[in-house]
Amino acid sequence: MFGAGAMTNSIPEIRDTDLMFVIGSNTTEAHPIIAMEMKRARQAGARLIVADPRKIWMAEQADLHLQLRPGTDVWLLSAMAHVIINENLHDQAFIDANTEGFEAVKERVQQYSPDEAEKITGVPAEDIRTAARMYATTRKAGIYYTLGITEHTHGTDNVYCLANLVLMTGHLGVRSAGMNPLRGQNNVQGANDAGATPMYYPGYQPVTDDEVRKKFEAAWNVPLSPDDGLNLNVMMKCLAKGTLKGMYVMGEDIVISEPNVSQVELGLNECEFLICQEIFHNETTRFADVVFPASCFAEKDGVFANSDRRVQRVRKAVDPPGNAKEDWKILIEFAQASGYDMPDYANPGEIFDEMASLTPKVAGISHQRLEERIEGLQWPCTDSEHPGTPTLHVDGPLIGKAQFQAVDYRPSAELPDDDFPLVLSTGRTLYHYNSATQTRRDPGPSIKQRQNFIEINRKNAKMLGIEHGETVRIISRRGAIEAEAWITPRVRFGCIWMPMHFAESRANLLTNDAGDSVTGTGEYKVCAVKIEKIKPTSPVSIASAVDQLAPVLNKPM
Amino acid sequence: MIKSNSFTVEINGQTYSADAGETVYEVAQRNGVEIPTLCHDPRLDPAGACRVCLVEVEGQRRLQPGCAWKVDADMKIQTESDRISRHRQVLYSMYMSDHRTDEEGGLPEETGNVNQLRELCATIDPIPLEKVEAPRAARPGDDNPYIEFDPELCILCARCTRYCDEVEAVNAITLAERGSETTIATAGQRSLIDTSCELCGGCIDTCPTGALIEKKAPKLMPLETKTTRTTCNFCGVGCQMDLHTHNNRLVKITSPAPGETLNDGNLCVKGRFAYDFVHHEDRLTEPLIRREDGQLHPATWDEAIKVASEGMNRVKAKYGSDALGFVSSSRCTIEENYLMQKLSRAAFGTNNIHQCAAT
DSSP, rough: SSSSSSSSGGGGGGGGEEEEEEEEEOOHHHHHHHHHHHHHHHTOOEEEEEOSSSSSHHHHHOSEEOOTTTOOOOOOOOOOHHHHTTTTTTOOHHHHHHHEEEEHHHGGGGGHHHHHHHHHHHHOOHHHHHHHHHHHOOOSEEEEEEEHHSSSTTTHHHHHHHHHHHHHHHHHHHTSSSSEEEEEEHHHHHHHTTBBBHHHHEETTEEEHHHHHHHHHHHTTTTOSOOOOHHHHHHHHHHHOOOOEEEEHHHHOHHHSSSSHHHHHHHHOOOOOEEEESSSOOTGGGHHHHGEOOOGGGGGGEEEEEETTTEEEEEEOOOOOTTTOOOOHHHHHHHHHHHOOOOOOOHHHHHHHHHHHOOOOGTTTHHHHHOOOOOOEEOOSSSOOOOOOTTTTTTSSSSSSSOOOOOOOOOOOSOOOOOSSSEEEEEESOOOTTTTTGGGGGGHHHHHHOOOOOEEEHHHHHHHOOOOEEEEEEEEOOOOOEEEEEEETTTTEEEEEEEOOOOOOGGGGTTEEOTTTTTOEEEESEEEEEEEEESSSSSSSSHHHHHHHHHHTTSSS | OOGGGGEEETTTTEEEEETTTHHHHHHHHHOOOOOOSSSSOSOOOOOOOTTTTTETTOOOSOEETTTTOOOOTTTTEEOOOOOHHHHHHHHHHHHHHSOOTTSSOOOOOOBBBBOOOHHHHHSSSOOOOOOOOOOOOOTTTTOSSSSSEEEGGGOOOHHHHHEEEEEOOOOOOEESGGGGGEEOOGGGGGGGGSSSSSHHHHHHHOOOSSEEEEESSOOOOOSSEEEEEOOSSSSTOOOOOEEEEEEEEEEEEEOOOOOTTTTTTOOOOHHHHGGGGGGGGTOOSSSSOOOTTHHHHOOOOOHHHHHHHHHHHHHHHHHHGGGGGEEEEEEEEEHHHHHHHHHHITTTTTOOOEOOOOO
C-alpha cells in the first residue's frame, strides 16, 4: 500500500498496542494466535473497535462494535475520515512530510457525513464519531483487517480508505500501530513474494518493466513475455469462454474455492489438458488428465513467509507416502521434460538462493541464516548482515511519498431485491480450513462442525417459519445448496452467513464471481440469496410425527 | 526506563540489576539463578499456588514465593538454604502423598508429557507420609477427541485454568469444589465439546505434571521421538511447531517454549491437533493418468511426467502460450512457488500465473 503489500508491523508488537481497530476480520476464528495477542493487549488495557456485520466474539469484547451492513465499508471509513478532518484530529506534519494527495481526500470525504453514513451503513452516527476520535487521538493505534475488506468488487477502494485513515493520522512507522492485513494462508505472503502473480516477478518487480525483464531473461537464459498475465478470476472466466485451454494446478481446489463454481466446472469440461498436483483427490482432480501425488508440509524442506513478512523454515519430518514426491522435485522434472533447462537444484536452499540473487527485498535471507534465527527473518532484508525489518516505514514510505486515494462509494455488484431478499456473506470457522480436505479428516473439527450451516437472525427465521437446526435450501442466481439453519443474534436482520468448507454443500455455488477491478478478487462477502423451507411449515413436522408414532405403529397387532 | 525505577538487588550474595515491577523469579531467571517452580508460566499472572519457589527475603519472617514477590531496591534474597531445603522436602513429600505412585511408592513413569514434579522429587529424600485419599472428580464421560484429564496426577496449580482464562480467554475449565475434593472441572462436568472450549490444547501444554495429556498421541516417552522444528501449514500467522515423529510417523505436535518464537508457546486446535491428514489412507500415492476409458489409472512417474509435458506442449503449439494457465499454491513453499512461476514464464512463455491468495 505504501510500497509493499504486507503487514506494516509485527505480530509480537500487538500486545503493546493502545488501540486495535479490527475490521473485516473474525480474528479469533481465522487467526487464533494473533487473537491471543489481541486478548493480551486487551487485558493490559488496550481499547478495541470492531467493525463487522456479525456480532463475532471480538465484537462482544469490544469497546465499540460498528455493525455495518455488508459492503458499506467505504461509507463507514469515509465518514470516519470526515470526522477526523473536520474536527482537526489529523496529523498535518506527517501528511506534509510523507504524503501526496491529501487535499483531494479532504474534499471528497465532505460528501460522507456521519449522519448520512448512518442511513447507508446502519451504524449510529455517534458511534462513527467516537470511533474516529478514539482512533485519531491514540498514538499506538493499529488497523487489522482481512478478507472482509478485500473480498468485494470494491475491495481495493476499502483498502484505500483504510490507508487514508492511517496516513492522515500518521499511524505509520510507529511500533504497535500501522496497517495490518492478516494473511489467510500459511504462505500467501510468500507465494506473492515469490512471483506467483500475473503482474510481478519475485519481489514485486513488474513484468512490464524492460530492465527487470532483461535481468530475468539473462538469469533464466530465455526470452520472456512483456505482457501482464491473467489473474485467477479472469483465468476462470477464460476457461468458460474457451480461450484458456491448458492448466497446471498445484495445491488448490479451484472447483470449491473460486466464486460461482458451476461456471468453473463448465470451463474445466472445455479445458483440453489439466494437470493437478495434490495430496488428496478433490473436486478439481475429477477433471484432471494427469494427477501428480505431492507432499504436505511435514514431508519437505523450504520456507513459508507469514503475515508479518517473516520468512521461517519448513523442515521435512517424515517421508511422503508411497510414490508421492516433494512438489519442488516434481516441478523440476516436469520443466526438464517440457524442454526447458531447469537446473538440477540439490535442495530447496539452492532454489531460494537463486530467487534471493534476483530479488533485492530478500537478498539477505538464506536457509543457512535461518538455521541460526529461530524467530525467522522479516523482509526487507537486503544483505547477509541485515537484521530484517519488524516495523516498516520507520523512516517514511518505502518509495517516494505515500499516495492518498480519493474514493467514491460503489454498491456491491449484486444487491438484495424482491426475488433474492437476503445478503449472504461467506467465511471461515475456527475448526476447518478452506476446502477442509485436511481438517475434515480429523475427529475434533468434525465433531464440532459436522456439516454446513447458515447463521440467520431470529426475525428472518420467524418470517420464513424456520426452526433452529432445520435444513433449508439457499438459492442465488447461480446455484442452490442445502444447509442447517442456526438461529443466532450474531447476524443482522436481512443478512445470513455461511462457512465455505463443505464440498457437499458448496457456498461457492452461490457466490458472485464479479471481481475487484484491480485485483480480480471475487465478491465472496456479498451476494443476494433467498431461503426456501424444505420441510412443511407445521410446528410438528410429518417426519417427527411418524417418529413419535413409530413405537405404536410397529406394535404387533 | 526512568532511572529511579532501576536498582540493584542481592541474590545469594551476588548483586544484580533489576527494574521496579519485576519479580524475584524473573530477576533470578534472567541471571541464570535456578529457582524451581511448578505453577509458573511466563504468559500468566503469578499465582503463588504451588509454594515450590519459596525464597528467603531479608526482613520477612516467612518464606515468600519468588514468582509473585516484587523486588525492591537493595533487597537481599536467598534461594538456597537449610530452611528452604527443609521446606522443599516437606512440600514435595506432601505432593507425593497426594499423587499416583507406582508399587515402590515412587512416581509413575511418564506418559508423553514430562512430569516436572517427578524431577523435583528426585532431588529430595522423601518423608514417608500416609497416602491422601483425595476424591478429585475426573470427567469419565468427556468424549472430546483430544484432551484427557487424569486427576490423580493433578496438583491444582491452576496453570490450565489460568491459561484458559488469561491467554485463550474462553474460561472453559475452572477449579471446582472445596478442600481435598477440589478438581479441574467444566460447567456441570460437561464434555469439553459442549463448553466454550476451543480445543486449543494450551492446557495440556502448560500442565507441569502430565495430568492433562493428549488422547491421540501414543503414550511414548519424549526421548523416543525425533523432533523437527517447522512452520504450521494452516493460517498466515506462521506459528512455529515441533513435529514429534516415531518410525516415520507424526505422533504429536507441540509448540516451542513461550518466548522463543512469535506464537509464544501457543497453538490453536488446527495447528496442534489436525494432523491426521498427513498419514491418512486417502492420500494420493501414485501418479495417475486418464486413459481411453475416461478413468484415472496409476502410472509410473516417467510416464506421467511425459504425458503431462506433452499435453501442455500440445496446447501451447495449437493455441499459443497464453492459452495456458498456471495456478500455484499459497499452501506450498516459497521455493515451490518460485519454481512454478519460473515454469510458467521461462518454460512456457506466459505470465498467466497466479495463486488462490487474492488478499
